[in-house]
Amino acid sequence: MSVSVPHALAVWQRNATMYRRTWWLNLLPNFFEPVFYLVSIGLGVGAYVTRMAGMSYAAFLAPGLVCVAAMNGASFEVTYNIYVRLTFEKAYDAMLTTPIEPDDVLAGEVLWAVTRATIYGGCFFLVIAAAGLAPLPRALLALPLVPLTGLLFAAIGVAFSLHIPTIDLFSFYFTLFLTPLFLFADVFFPLSERLSPGWLWVAEALPLLHPVRLARAAFGKPAGPVLLWDAAYTLAASVLLLLWARRGVRRRLTS
Amino acid sequence: MLVELARVSKRFGDRIAVDRLDLAVEAGGCFGLLGPNGAGKTTTLRMIYGVSRPTAGTVRVFGLDVTRSPRAVRARLGVTLQESVLIDAISPVDNLRVFGRYHRLREPELGRRIEELLDFLELRSHAHVPVKALSGGFRRRLAVALSLMSRPELLVLDEPTTGLDPAVRLALWSRVRALEARGTTVLLTTHYMDEAERLCDRVAIIAGGRIVADGAPAALIRAHLAAEAVELDCTPEEEARLRDGLRPRARLRVGGRTILYVDDAAALVADLHRRDPRGHHPLVVRPTNLEDVFLMLTGTSLEGTP
Numbered sequence: 143m144s145v146s147v148p149h150a151l152a153v154w155q156r157n158a159t160m161y162r163r164t165w166w167l168n169l170l171p172n173f174f175e176p177v178f179y180l181v182s183i184g185l186g187v188g189a190y191v192t193r194m195a196g197m198s199y200a201a202f203l204a205p206g207l208v209c210v211a212a213m214n215g216a217s218f219e220v221t222y223n224i225y226v227r228l229t230f231e232k233a234y235d236a237m238l239t240t241p242i243e244p245d246d247v248l249a250g251e252v253l254w255a256v257t258r259a260t261i262y263g264g265c266f267f268l269v270i271a272a273a274g275l276a277p278l279p280r281a282l283l284a285l286p287l288v289p290l291t292g293l294l295f296a297a298i299g300v301a302f303s304l305h306i307p308t309i310d311l312f313s314f315y316f317t318l319f320l321t322p323l324f325l326f327a328d329v330f331f332p333l334s335e336r337l338s339p340g341w342l343w344v345a346e347a348l349p350l351l352h353p354v355r356l357a358r359a360a361f362g363k364p365a366g367p368v369l370l371w372d373a374a375y376t377l378a379a380s381v382l383l384l385l386w387a388r389r390g391v392r393r394r395l396t397s
Numbered sequence: 398m399l400v401e402l403a404r405v406s407k408r409f410g411d412r413i414a415v416d417r418l419d420l421a422v423e424a425g426g427c428f429g430l431l432g433p434n435g436a437g438k439t440t441t442l443r444m445i446y447g448v449s450r451p452t453a454g455t456v457r458v459f460g461l462d463v464t465r466s467p468r469a470v471r472a473r474l475g476v477t478l479q480e481s482v483l484i485d486a487i488s489p490v491d492n493l494r495v496f497g498r499y500h501r502l503r504e505p506e507l508g509r510r511i512e513e514l515l516d517f518l519e520l521r522s523h524a525h526v527p528v529k530a531l532s533g534g535f536r537r538r539l540a541v542a543l544s545l546m547s548r549p550e551l552l553v554l555d556e557p558t559t560g561l562d563p564a565v566r567l568a569l570w571s572r573v574r575a576l577e578a579r580g581t582t583v584l585l586t587t588h589y590m591d592e593a594e595r596l597c598d599r600v601a602i603i604a605g606g607r608i609v610a611d612g613a614p615a616a617l618i619r620a621h622l623a624a625e626a627v628e629l630d631c632t633p634e635e636e637a638r639l640r641d642g643l644r645p646r647a648r649l650r651v652g653g654r655t656i657l658y659v660d661d662a663a664a665l666v667a668d669l670h671r672r673d674p675r676g677h678h679p680l681v682v683r684p685t686n687l688e689d690v691f692l693m694l695t696g697t698s699l700e701g702t703p
Contacts, residue, residue, distance in 0.1 A: 146468070152498040156484075159495055163487065236482035238448045239475070239544065240499035241468040396448045397409070 145249045149242045153250020154257070156233065157219075161258075172211070172265035179207055180273055195332045195363075204275040205284060205357035206329030208266050212291035213350060215262030217320055219255040220299035221312045229309075234395050248391045252296045252384065259292025277362050284360035291353040294376050297383035298349060304390030323350040328358075352376050398457075399424045399551055399582050400445055405454035407440050407606075414440040416606035417454070422599075424550075427573065427583040429597035431590070431687075433695055437606040438586040439479070442555055445584070446476050459550070472500070474551040475544030479559065481536060482543070485529035489520050489539050492528060493546060500547045514542040518572060534565030541572065552576060554585040558592060570596055590688040600687070604695040614687050621690050622647050625662040628654055628681040629669070639672050649693055658685055 161168055184200045194202040227233040234247050267285065270276050276284075302315055326333070327350035337345060345351060352372035359365040400422035407415040415437045422428045432438050443449035444456050447467035456463045458470045484492055490511060497507045515521045518538040523531055528539065537557070544552060554573070558566040573583055573596055587593055593600050594614045601611035610617055618624070623646035631639060636655045640648075643665065645657035659665045662682045669680060 148501050149499070152501070155498055156495050159491065160484070160486065231484065232478070232480055232482045233484075235478060235480070236496070236543070237499055239446060239471065239478065239482075240496070240547070241472045241501075242499055243468060396450065397443075 145245045146241075146243070149246035150249035150253060153237065153242065153247055154254045157223075157251075157254040158257070169261070169265070172215075172262050173269060176207065176211070176266045176269040179203070180269070180275075184273075195335070200273075201275050201361075202332075203329065204270045205281075205361040206327075206354045208263050208270065208284060208288065209291045209350060209353040209357050210324055210329060211266035212259040212263035212288045212353070213295045213320065213323070216255040216259035216292040216295040217299050217316075219258045220251065220296050221303050221315060222309075224251060224300065224303050225309050225312070228394070238395055244391045244395045245388060247395065248300065248384070248387055252293070252300060255296035255299070256289050256292040259296070260289045263288035263291065281361050284357045287353050287357050287360065290356075290376055291350075293380045294349055294353065297380040297387065301383040301387040301390065304387055304394055323348055327351045328354045346375075349375075349379060398422065399459065400584065401457045402441070402444070403455050403457075405441075405444060405451045405456055407437075407444060407449065408452045413606055415444070415451075418603075418606065418608060420601060420608060420611075422582065422584055424582050425577070425580065426598040427577055427585065427596050429593040429600040430584070430586045430603055431588065431593050431600050431691060432586075432603035433588060436603045436695075438603060439555055441603070442476070442553055442584075442586060446471055446474060446553060472547065473549060474553060475547055475549035476553040477540050477544045477555065477557060479555045481540065483528045483536060483539060486527060488525045488527060489531075489542075490515070490524050492539060493542060496543045497546045502546065510546060510548070514545055517545070517575070518542045519568075534561055534568070537561060537565070537569065538572070541569070545576075549581065551582045551584060554583065556586055556588070558587070558589065566592070590686060590691055594687045602691060602694050609694045610690070617690050618685050618687065621693060622685050623658040623660045624685060625659055626683055626685045626689055627657045627659065627662050627665055627669070628683070629657075629678045630654055631678045635678065639669060639678065643668055647693065649689065651692065656689065658689070 180200060183203055188199045191199045193199070237247055238244070264285075267276065267288065271278060271281070299315070303312075326345075327348045329350070333345055333351070334342060352375045355365065356369055356372050356376075359369055398421045400420065402418055402420040405415060405418045405420075406413065418437070418441065420441070430438050430441060440449060444451050445458060445463065447456075447463040447470055450464055459473055461470050463470050484495065487495075493511045493514060494507065497510060502510065515524055518541060520535070520539060520542060523535060528536065531539070541554070541557070557573075558569055561569070570592070573585075577583060583596075585596070597614060599611065599613055600617065601608045602617075603609070610621065612620065627645075629639070630653060632653070633650070640655075640657070643657075645659045645665065647658040649656040649658075657665060666680060666682060669678075670676075
């Protein structure tokens, strides 16, 4: 059985319907968060750390934080929100009484997570651009990375969600996986300057590192063929994890 | 045949939920799948609409193999699940709209069907109120409305009236009959025998994953018991004395009560009165119902008449 696009869109539309009802409540925090970061870093940390990797600290942080926003936007959708729809709202049981198949549910949910990531990361980008931290128009190249980062973390999150037995494990996902990524994947300091070459290859396993490196390049940092590896990693990891999630969604929704 | 199960089994690990089950539902009318909790009713339904795959055997609906064409089958049937699948935060109309899109309905057809269902299930009074504020009966009617969005040829109802008060049950039954009158085939599960007797043209009694009897309710009563039931309170020893020499068609012992089934209760009652002239053992005479058949076929208290 393969994905039916109209049915996947119906799944997406259910989520969009729920989101639109309270869109301003959902959207506002997406603007506040980057503002808080910029104020804290600009007025606080930035006063002490004046330069990093040859630029102001706020400018160094900006591209990485756009990716983090996309990561967070996708991650909440494919963990807690999917769990609520699966267990409490019985949304997928309802869908499976109609021509919708498990593959459509997965496709629709991932598409929705990418949408949320794009809204979240897009808002972040707008704030950063308004603060003069994104070199325009060049930095616009970073925009396609927002849904791409969303896809990667939607795939990781949904594969995780479909294979865990209890909701309690989500806190592990956030504190032991996403938080370390946020702190150690090149967002706050240049990883390549702080790690010895012997350890650098280990850091290559961190999923967030690759979108961040691509975003930095879009923001103007000179880079080489490593970007091809970053793009390949992001796409290949997304595809492989979605294939795994596909098995999970069938097992979870049908028996 | 609208629905046809041929030697269908479903195993979950070591547990056999459905065991070589044969079932045929004709188009038109209402078919009831009756059984105690855990008998395999819901699993059977899930295999019919294709979210559970049989371990063995084939399930055909509308002549299609459900395992091969789940989308095509589900496009033509509607299912009301036991648990609520309503979205609490939004109104009945918005619920219907979301559900209609699962069936790829677009405006203006989507709006037309919503209007039609608001009338048919009498949902208009609270059509724009968030679902979480609605009563259990209203929610159940809305749940049925959702499963009718696709104008199904076959409506599957899993325990449609469990937990509802009598007035709401009556209202829902009238809707089921109205659907039948329009030509929709209804397949329901229930453990309320009165519901089955009132609604169903045919029933199948399922126990331990197998069908133990099927047919029209009245025919099942005739075939397995007799027209009338005489209930009396007594201990097994007292019963032996009272019943000595009498020949009821069948006998059932439930709790502290004995039920004797006979075609003509008057003669039996007269005999019992002669043996208990002071009336120590109060009698109740009533028509035999599906509950009795069900108890006899699925209960452990069954003992055949010697």
